[in-house]
Structure formats: structure tokens, C-alpha cells
Amino acid sequence: MMGSENLDSEEAHMYASREEMENLVLDEPSNNNNGTKSFSDYRSAMSSLADTHHPLSSPMAAPADSDPLLTPPPFRDFRNPNVATDNSSYIEPPSYSDVIFSPFDENAVNEINGVDSPGRSSDSSGFLSKSTSSSSDYVKITVSNPQKEQETSNSLVPGGNTYVTYLITTRTNIPGHNGSEFSVRRRFKDVVTLSDRLAESYRGFFIPPRPDKNVVESQVMQKQEFVEQRRVALEKYLRRLAGHPVIRKSDELKVFLQVQGKLPLPTSTDVASRMLDGAVKLPKQLFGESVAVAPHEVVQPAKGARDLLRIFKELKQSMANDWGGSKPPVVEEDKEFLKKKERMHDLEQQLSNASQQAESLVKGQQDMGETMGELGLAFIKLTKFENEEAIFNSQRARAADMKNVATAAVKASRFYRELNAQTVKHLDTLHEYLGLMLSVHGAFSDRSSALLTVQTLISELSSLHLRAEKLEAASSKIFGGDRSRIRKIEELKETIRVTEDAKHVATGEYERIKENNRSELERLGRERRADFLNMLKGFVLNQVGYAEKIANVWAKVAEETSAYTREST
Amino acid sequence: MEQQRSSSGSSHSPRSSSSQPYLSISVTEPVKLGNGVQAYISYRVITKTNFPEYQGPEKIVIRRYSDFVWLRDRLFEKYKGVFIPPLPEKSTVEKFRFSAEFIELRRQALDIFVNRIASHHELQQSEDLRTFLQADEETMERLRSQETGIFKKKPADLMQIFKEMQTRVSDVVLGKEKPVEESNPEYEKLKNYIFELENHLSEAQKHAYRLVKRHKELGQSLSDFGKAAKLLGACEGHALGKAFSDLGTKSETLSVRLQKEAHQLLMNFEEPLKDYVRAVQSIKATIAERANAFRHQCELAETIKLKEINLDKLMLTRSDKVGEAELEYKELKAESEEATRRFENIVRVMNEEIVRFQDQKTQDMGIAFHQFAKGQSRLANNIADAWRSLLPKLEACLS
Numbered sequence: 001m002m003g004s005e006n007l008d009s010e011e012a013h014m015y016a017s018r019e020e021m022e023n024l025v026l027d028e029p030s031n032n033n034n035g036t037k038s039f040s041d042y043r044s045a046m047s048s049l050a051d052t053h054h055p056l057s058s059p060m061a062a063p064a065d066s067d068p069l070l071t072p073p074p075f076r077d078f079r080n081p082n083v084a085t086d087n088s089s090y091i092e093p094p095s096y097s098d099v100i101f102s103p104f105d106e107n108a109v110n111e112i113n114g115v116d117s118p119g120r121s122s123d124s125s126g127f128l129s130k131s132t133s134s135s136s137d138y139v140k141i142t143v144s145n146p147q148k149e150q151e152t153s154n155s156l157v158p159g160g161n162t163y164v165t166y167l168i169t170t171r172t173n174i175p176g177h178n179g180s181e182f183s184v185r186r187r188f189k190d191v192v193t194l195s196d197r198l199a200e201s202y203r204g205f206f207i208p209p210r211p212d213k214n215v216v217e218s219q220v221m222q223k224q225e226f227v228e229q230r231r232v233a234l235e236k237y238l239r240r241l242a243g244h245p246v247i248r249k250s251d252e253l254k255v256f257l258q259v260q261g262k263l264p265l266p267t268s269t270d271v272a273s274r275m276l277d278g279a280v281k282l283p284k285q286l287f288g289e290s291v292a293v294a295p296h297e298v299v300q301p302a303k304g305a306r307d308l309l310r311i312f313k314e315l316k317q318s319m320a321n322d323w324g325g326s327k328p329p330v331v332e333e334d335k336e337f338l339k340k341k342e343r344m345h346d347l348e349q350q351l352s353n354a355s356q357q358a359e360s361l362v363k364g365q366q367d368m369g370e371t372m373g374e375l376g377l378a379f380i381k382l383t384k385f386e387n388e389e390a391i392f393n394s395q396r397a398r399a400a401d402m403k404n405v406a407t408a409a410v411k412a413s414r415f416y417r418e419l420n421a422q423t424v425k426h427l428d429t430l431h432e433y434l435g436l437m438l439s440v441h442g443a444f445s446d447r448s449s450a451l452l453t454v455q456t457l458i459s460e461l462s463s464l465h466l467r468a469e470k471l472e473a474a475s476s477k478i479f480g481g482d483r484s485r486i487r488k489i490e491e492l493k494e495t496i497r498v499t500e501d502a503k504h505v506a507t508g509e510y511e512r513i514k515e516n517n518r519s520e521l522e523r524l525g526r527e528r529r530a531d532f533l534n535m536l537k538g539f540v541l542n543q544v545g546y547a548e549k550i551a552n553v554w555a556k557v558a559e560e561t562s563a564y565t566r567e568s569t
Numbered sequence: 570m571e572q573q574r575s576s577s578g579s580s581h582s583p584r585s586s587s588s589q590p591y592l593s594i595s596v597t598e599p600v601k602l603g604n605g606v607q608a609y610i611s612y613r614v615i616t617k618t619n620f621p622e623y624q625g626p627e628k629i630v631i632r633r634y635s636d637f638v639w640l641r642d643r644l645f646e647k648y649k650g651v652f653i654p655p656l657p658e659k660s661t662v663e664k665f666r667f668s669a670e671f672i673e674l675r676r677q678a679l680d681i682f683v684n685r686i687a688s689h690h691e692l693q694q695s696e697d698l699r700t701f702l703q704a705d706e707e708t709m710e711r712l713r714s715q716e717t718g719i720f721k722k723k724p725a726d727l728m729q730i731f732k733e734m735q736t737r738v739s740d741v742v743l744g745k746e747k748p749v750e751e752s753n754p755e756y757e758k759l760k761n762y763i764f765e766l767e768n769h770l771s772e773a774q775k776h777a778y779r780l781v782k783r784h785k786e787l788g789q790s791l792s793d794f795g796k797a798a799k800l801l802g803a804c805e806g807h808a809l810g811k812a813f814s815d816l817g818t819k820s821e822t823l824s825v826r827l828q829k830e831a832h833q834l835l836m837n838f839e840e841p842l843k844d845y846v847r848a849v850q851s852i853k854a855t856i857a858e859r860a861n862a863f864r865h866q867c868e869l870a871e872t873i874k875l876k877e878i879n880l881d882k883l884m885l886t887r888s889d890k891v892g893e894a895e896l897e898y899k900e901l902k903a904e905s906e907e908a909t910r911r912f913e914n915i916v917r918v919m920n921e922e923i924v925r926f927q928d929q930k931t932q933d934m935g936i937a938f939h940q941f942a943k944g945q946s947r948l949a950n951n952i953a954d955a956w957r958s959l960l961p962k963l964e965a966c967l968s
Contacts, residue, residue: 343804350801357790357797364787371783375776382769389762392924398931405938412945529809536812537963543956551949557942564935 139172139242141257143235146227147185163187164227166234170257182258188213190256190263191234197252197265198241200300203446203509204516206439206524207247208240245523301449310456314449317456334514340521341444348437355434358427362420369416376409401561408557412550419546426542429535433528440524447517450510457503464499468492592618592687594702596632596680599672609633610672612679616702620693628703634659636701637679639713643697644686649858649911650918651692652926654685655847670832674840681844691918749867750860759923760856767849774842781835788827795820808966815962819955826955830948837944841937845930852926859919862912869905876901 144167151161165185173180188211195210211233214226238257242248255264379402386399468489475485598613616628637656645653657678660671683701686692700712751757795817802813876898883891 346804347801350797350804354794354797354801357794360790361787361794364783364790368780368783368787371776371779375773375780378769378773378776382773385765385769389758389765392927394927394931398927398934401931401935401938405941408942529805532805532809533812533963533966536816537960537967540816540956540959540963544953544960547949547953547956551946551953554942554946554949558939558946561935561939561942564932564939 141238141242142169143231146231184260193265193267194252194256204443204513206443206520209438210237314452314456317459318452344440351434355430358430362424365416365420369413372409373413376406376413379406404557404560408553411553415546415550422542426535426539429531443517447513450513454506454510457506461499464496590619592620592693594683594687596676599676624703631706635713636709640697640701648691650915652852652855652922654682655851656682749864751863763852770846774846777839777842781831781839784827784831788824791820792824815959823952823955826951830944833944837940838937841933859915862915866908866912869908873901873905
């Protein structure tokens with residue numbers, strides 16, 4: 001179907017844009033931008049990686065600690081022999097397994113059956129880290145075994161802080177990793193760090209959003225349920241990361257998955273150093289000296305204490321954009337992009353709505369199953385009662401009828417519940433894509449903040465030039481030159497040069513992000529179409545299959561009680 | 570669909586006026602009359618019969634719910650031991666009193682009620698039935714308003730009254746604390762059976778009612794989901810958009826189907842279960858009647874013993890009160906025999922009735938089960954067909 005070629009070209013594209021990036025920052029020695037390190041590493045990683053396509057959470061990786069939803073015990077009874085044996089979570093409707101499913105579709109069946117991942121199918125992968133059956137490499141991540149550990153150093157609270165670590169196991173056959181299976185222990189803080197570093201390095205990409213932090217007290221952390229929920233969420237998150245064609249090859253992720261011990265990524269809560277940085281810069285900023293924005297800084301948006309002046313300038317710029325009469329020097333002219341942005345917004349709204357209604361549909365099916373089951377049980381009790389107390393044959397006959405109805409009701413109830421479990425998995429695609437909208441927002445805001453930086457620098461440059469002109473004009477009036485003014489002009493010229501460099505870098509960054517946006521939008525569109533079509537097919541097949549089963553159950557009872565209609569009139 | 574339309578012969582057609590005796594009744598055309606709090610529903614009751622006691626082959630009268638209640642109470646009073654067919658409840662919730670569903674359910678239940686009476690070999694002879702089916706509206710109104718005291722009470726209330734009476738009487742006459750009851754193990758078993766049966770049936774009926782609600786709710790959520798799918802489709806466009814749109818349309822179609830099934834379920838499954846519960850409650854009223862008759866018989870027996878002792882005493886003392894006492898004794902003796910006869914009649918009738926009841930209920934429930942199963946099977950098939958029709962296009966999109 002799809003996938004291979006498209007991803008190839010997409011990756012080639014990213015490769016190209018990354019190369020550009022490297023050329024720009026190659027001369028910049030300082031390394032407080034993680035991106036630099038990562039980019040050069042990408043190069044090496046890229047060259048060493050042979051086959052870099054679809055992640056495949058394949059059926060081969062045994063779902064040892066998989067979601068209980070996938071392998072509920074009763075399902076095994078109904079396993080249809082036509083279905084791949086490793087899957088036990090989907091009950092094939094007999095009529096369909098004979099007629100509709102061809103060998104090719106067996107894969108589709110596996111995918112619908114939610115092998116391994118929360119139920120979505122599709123031969124295209126990426127966003128939802130699904131399985132494909134066409135390629136041979138895979139990255140499979142499992143999160144398990146939560147353990148409580150003690151905070152060793154500088155615990156202000158006597159008795160120490162405890163936190164939970166999770167065992168993260170990766171199985172992969174992609175060369176370039178250290179072996180095919182490895183495990184590390186990580187805590188949630190590490191995940192936050194990973195997520196923050198990725199956000200910095202991959203501006204413009206649709207980076208899967210990480211699970212929420214919860215402002216938890218240690219008591220809540222004890223709760224088994226919470227830890228379990230978090231475990232599931234972490235697993236989903238990491239799998240999604242591994243499913244993203246670009247991010248799965250990132251250094252950050254590799255390091256996170258492989259390096260034992262402390263996570264060797266700078267944490268965002270490194271408050272001390274940031275403060276120090278900001279404190280050094282602040283006097284200069286306060287005295288209004290033209291502290292040029294260093295080129296390496298412009299590849300990140302302005303934030304925190306260290307970028308005070310830059311924040312101020314960019315804020316000024318954005319206000320000028322909004323309220324100023326003149327058009328900003330560079331605008332978002334890409335009309336197509338604006339259209340797409342509008343569409344994304346629209347899509348998000350409809351996804352949210354559909355997601356809600358899907359939930360209420362699921363509830364409706366669940367309730368139906370429950371009540372049907374309760375009805376069945378009530379009739380079973382009645383049957384037992386009538387049989388025990390029977391004096392007349394009419395009572396025994398009635399008890400027999402009731403038993404048939406009761407049995408059918410209980411069976412139907414079970415079918416409703418199975419139908420629903422599958423429905424949840426299929427419609428989950430809606431929820432997943434809704435969650436993805438967050439990363440789209442992130443990517444778009446990367447773009448707008450990069451644009452703002454460019455605009456700010458351009459304004460800055462023009463005002464610097466203006467000052468230089470004025471100084472030169474004033475200086476030229478004095479015969480022989482004005483030493484102090486000349487010195488100032490020289491300084492200004494230097495500042496202008498640095499700022500030009502920064503503008504160049506910032507523009508490059510902006511273009512890079514634009515390109516990332518574009519390719520990601522295209523990938524999103526492609527994969528979303530595939531995923532949704534498969535979701536619809538899976539949903540519909542599921543409904544048909546179970547409706548047929550339920551119909552059969554009741555048809556039997558109708559047959560068994562058909563004598564009564566002949567008797568009445 | 571009407572159940573229990575069994576008349577005492579062939580169906581309600583005038584052509585069979587020759588051979589088989591028939592009495593067939595239709596309760597139709599509910600019409601809201603009156604205003605505000607006084608508003609009520611009236612029904613057209615059409616009787617077709619060849620019974621000689623009736624005024625003609627066909628008669629149409631207008632009746633309201635309280636007329637049916639009058640009939641039930643009269644029959645209960647006159648035909649002790651017979652399990653009088655149950656009436657639908659008086660509605661308590663104002664909101665639903667005039668909902669279409671409620672009105673239809675009640676009409677159906679009243680129709681069944683009156684036809685059950687018409688097909689009961691004893692009850693069909695009732696003069697009160699003839700009055701009910703033939704009297705003009707003014708006469709009916711007069712009769713209805715004449716009913717006072719005990720007849721207006723529900724069977725449950727009757728039971729309560731009898732319990733109180735019996736406690737008082739037995740305490741006074743016999744100086745005992747415990748109420749007098751039959752010591753018939755088979756009958757005890759029957760009573761326990763009836764009481765327990767009511768519990769089981771109520772539970773089943775409760776779940777059946779909930780199932781109706783679930784159908785409605787699922788229908789609603791399918792409708793909402795369908796709308797959302799269509800909107801999402803409009804947003805997506807192209808093949809995917811069309812797929813969503815088709816899905817949405819099918820969802821909405823199925824929503825309508827589910828609402829229809831909910832209605833069928835209510836009329837043909839939940840209502841018969843409710844009817845079953847009511848029938849059991851009616852039997853409980855008869856049980857109370859029997860208990861009352863039994864105690865009455867016991868009291869008289871005791872009273873007679875005392876009178877005998879007294880009489881002998883008087884005869885020994887050659888009192889001039891002997892004549893009076895003898896007369897009293899004879900009267901009491903007659904009364905006692907009457908009471909015994911009445912009690913024994915109730916016992917006999919009840920034994921017949923229980924057989925009839927069990928047979929009828931097996932029949933009624935058999936039909937209800939069949940309707941239920943057929944309905945569910947049809948619904949599921951409709952659902953399968955609807956979703957299946959989407960598959961070719963989806964397959965085409967994916968290939």
C-alpha cells in the first residue's frame with residue numbers, strides 16, 4: 001500500500017535540511033545548545049543506519065506486559081482459527097473470515113485486532129506507532145516494573161523524598177543501537193527532560209506530547225492506580241516517539257533508552273546556571289548597551305531570565321506587528337500555510353466533538369451489555385425458582401422457555417461487551433489524533449516564535465544602521481574625526497555585523513522550521529487519512545461481526561418459541 | 570401487536586353468529602377529555618357477541634379508567650376465589666399521564682383485561698360485565714359514584730383491613746394472640762410460591778424496563794455520533810470525508826431503528842412482564858380473601874361451640890330462655906354452614922384457577938419471549954446490514 005517510498009523521500013528531505021543547519025552552526029564552538037551536538041550526531045547516526053523506515057511493533061515481539069484490554073481471558077474461547085495465532089483479542093465474525101479476508105487482509109486483521117498497540121491499524125506508521133507488516137525492522141518499547149526509590153542527596157524534607165522509577169525495555173533490530181535488547185530505569189522527571197530537549201531540538205516537528213505532570217503528593221504516588229496509569233501513559237508516549245520517523249533516530253531518545261544510570265541530558269530545572277547566566281547579562285542589558293543576540297541563541301525562542309532583553313525586544317516587535325501601522329519586514333506570507341492552519345483548527349474542533357460522541361457511544365454500548373446481562377441473570381433465577389417449585393408441567397415448560405431467553409441474553413451481553421472493547425480500540429484513533437493536535441500547536445508556535453525573532457532582528461538591524469548613519473553624519477562634520485564617535489561607530493559596526501550573522505541564522509532557522517512544518521503537515525495528512533480509513537473499516541467490521549453473532553443467538557430463541565405464535569390467534 | 574386476544578370462540582367476526590358462542594371486545598380510540606386537573610382519557614369499547622343475555626350483536630359505549638376499576642372491584646367481590654385479571658396501575662406521575670406511550674400501553678392493557686374476563690368461563694357470565702359493556706354513560710357514572718368503602722380500596726388495603734379485623738376478633742373470642750390460619754401444607758407452599766414469585770418477577774421486569782431505556786440511550790448516542798462524524802467528514806473532504814459522511818448517515822438511520830425497537834420492547838416484552846407481576850398481586854388479594862373466609866368460618870365454629878355449651882346449661886336449668894337460645898343456635902348453625910360452604914368454594918375455585926393461571930402464564934410469556942427474541946434478532950440483522958453496506962466503499966478507499 002503506502003509508506004516506503006513516501007517516507008524515504010521525506011527522510012531525504014529532512015536529511016537535507018539538517019545538513020543546512022549543520023553548515024550554519026558549524027563554526028559555533030559553544031555547546032549550550034543541545035541541538036548542535038545532536039545534529040552532528042545525526043549525521044553519524046544517519047550514515048550508520050541502513051534501513052530507516054517504518055517502526056514495526058511486530059507480532060513477533062510477544063506482548064508480555066500488554067494492555068489487559070488486549071488479552072482478556074474469555075476471548076480465547078472464541079478464537080477463530082483463521083486469525084493469526086498470536087492475536088487473541090479479536091473475535092472474527094465467521095461470515096467475514098471466509099468471504100472478505102484474503103491473505104493480504106490478514107495483516108489488516110492483525111492491525112485491526114490491535115496487535116500490541118492500542119488498536120489502530122494502517123500500513124503507514126509514524127504518529128500512532130502502529131504495526132505494519134511489510135518492513136522488517138522495529139523498535140518496541142515496554143514500560144514496566146514500577147519501583148519506589150529514595151532521593152539520596154539534598155532532601156530538604158527529613159525522611160527523604162521518594163519517587164518511582166520505571167523499567168524501560170527496548171527491543172530493536174535497527175543496527176546502530178547497542179545490541180537488540182536493553183533496559184534502563186527512568187523516573188518521570190527524566191521523561192520531562194527528554195521531552196523538553198526534544199522540543200528544543202526538533203522545532204517545527206509534530207512532537208508527540210508527553211504525559212501530564214501531576215502535582216502529586218507522595219501519598220498519591222503510593223496509589224497503585226496512579227502509578228499504573230502513569231506507566232501506561234509513559235509506554236504510549238515512548239512508543240509514539242519511536243514511531244515518529246525523525247525523532248526515533250534522535251540522540252536524545254537513544255540516550256534516554258540506553259544510557260544506564262543518570263540521564264545525561266541537561267535538565268530544565270537547572271535554575272542555578274540559568275540565573276547565573278542571566279545575572280551576568282543583566283547589567284549590560286540594563287545599561288542599554290547593545291548586547292547583540294548571539295547567533296547560537298536565536299535558534300531557540302527567548303525564554304527565562306537569561307533572555308530578558310530579547311524577550312522585551314520581541315514583545316515590542318510583536319506589538320508593533322499587531323498595532324503598528326507598518327507591515328513587519330517579514331510576514332507569514334505563505335497563504336497555503338495559513339489555509340492549512342485554519343483547517344487544522346477546524347479539524348481539531350471536529351475531532352474533539354467526535355471524540356466526545358465516540359465516548360458516549362461506547363458508554364451506550366456498555367450499558368446495553370450490562371443491562372442485558374442483568375436481565376439474563378434475573379431470568380436464570382426465575383428459571384431455577386420455577387423448576388424447584390414446579391407442580392404443573394406448564395411451569396416446567398415456562399422454565400425451559402425462560403432458560404433459553406436467559407442464556408441468549410447472557411450471551412448477547414457478553415457479545416456487547418466484547419464489541420465495546422473493540423470499539424474502544426478503534427475509536428481511540430480519534431482520541432489519539434486529538435492529542436496530536438497539541439504537537440501541531442507546538443510546531444506552529446515554534447514557527448511563529450522563530451518568525452518573531454527574525455522580525456525583531458531585522459528591526460534591530462534597521463535601527464542600528466540608522467544610528468550608525470547618524471553617528472557618521474555627525475562625525476563627518478568634525479574635521480579630522482571625532483575619536484570617541486569613531487570608536488562608537490566601530491563598535492556599532494561590529495554589533496551590526498554580529499546582528500547580521502544572527503539574523504542570517506535566525507532566518508535559516510525560520511526556514512528550516514517552515515520546512516519541518518510543511519513536511520509534517522503532509523505526513524500528518526497522509527497518515528491521518530490512512531489511520532482514519534482503517535479506523536472506520538475496523539469499526540464497521542466489528543459492528544457487523546458482532547451484530548451477526550447477536551442476531552444468531554436471538555434467532556435461535558425465536559425459533560424455539562415459534563410454537564406460541566401459532567397457538568395464540 | 571396484541572396478545573391475549575383470545576375470545577371464547579373464534580375471532581370477533583359477525584359471520585360466526587351461527588355456531589360458536591363468542592364475546593369479543595375492543596378497547597379503542599383513547600380521547601383526552603376535560604381540562605386541567607380534571608382531564609381524563611375516555612375509550613371506545615366495542616362489544617361483539619352472540620351471547621343471548623346481551624342486547625345485540627354489537628354495542629359501543631364510552632368508558633373511562635375508573636369504570637374499569639368499578640368492574641374489577643365488583644368481580645372481586647362477587648367471584649371469590651377467582652383470580653381476577655389485573656388492571657394497569659393508576660398513574661401517579663402527572664407528566665406521563667398523557668404521553669402517547671403511556672396512553673397506548675394503558676389502552677392495550679385495558680383491552681387485555683376486558684377480554685380475559687370475557688374468556689373466563691365464570692366471569693363471562695357476570696351481570697356487572699354486561700352492565701359495563703352495555704349501559705349508557707349516565708348509568709355508568711351513577712354506579713361508579715355509588716361505590717364506597719371497601720370496594721374503593723386496593724387489594725393490598727383489603728388485606729390490611731382483614732388482618733386487623735382478624736386480630737381483634739380472634740383476640741376477643743379466643744383469647745389468643747396468634748391469628749388463625751389454615752394448616753394446609755400444600756396451600757402454605759402455594760402462598761410462599763406466590764410471594765417469592767412476585768419478587769423474582771419484579772426484578773426481571775425492572776431489568777426489562779431498563780433495557781428499554783438502554784435502547785433509547787444507545788439510539789441517542791448513535792445519532793449524536795453520526796452528526797459528529799458528518800461534521801468531521803465535512804472537515805476532511807475527499808474520499809475520507811465521504812466515508813465519514815456515509816458512516817454518519819448510517820448511524821442516524823440506526824438511531825431511528827433503535828428508538829423503534831425500544832417502543833416494541835416496551836409494548837411486547839416489558840408490559841407483559843408487568844402484567845405478570847400484576848396478576849400475581851391479584852392472586853395475593855384472592856389469598857387474603859380466602860384467609861378472611863377461613864377465619865370467618867373458624868370464628869363461627871368457635872361461637873357455635875360456646876352457644877352449644879350455653880344451650881346445654883340453659884336446658885339443664887330449664888330456663889325460659891331456652892327457646893330463644895335454640896333459635897339463635899339454629900341461625901348461627903346455618904350461618905356457620907354457609908361460611909364453611911363459602912370457604913370450601915373458594916378453595917375449590919382457587920385450585921382450578923391456579924391451573925388456569927399457570928397455563929395462561931406459560932402461554933403469555935411464551936408469546937412475549939418470542940416477540941422479544943424476534944425483535945432483537947431483527948434489530949441485530951438490521952444493524953449488520955446497515956454497517957455492511959458501507960464496506961465496499963471503505964475497501965475501495967483503502968486499496
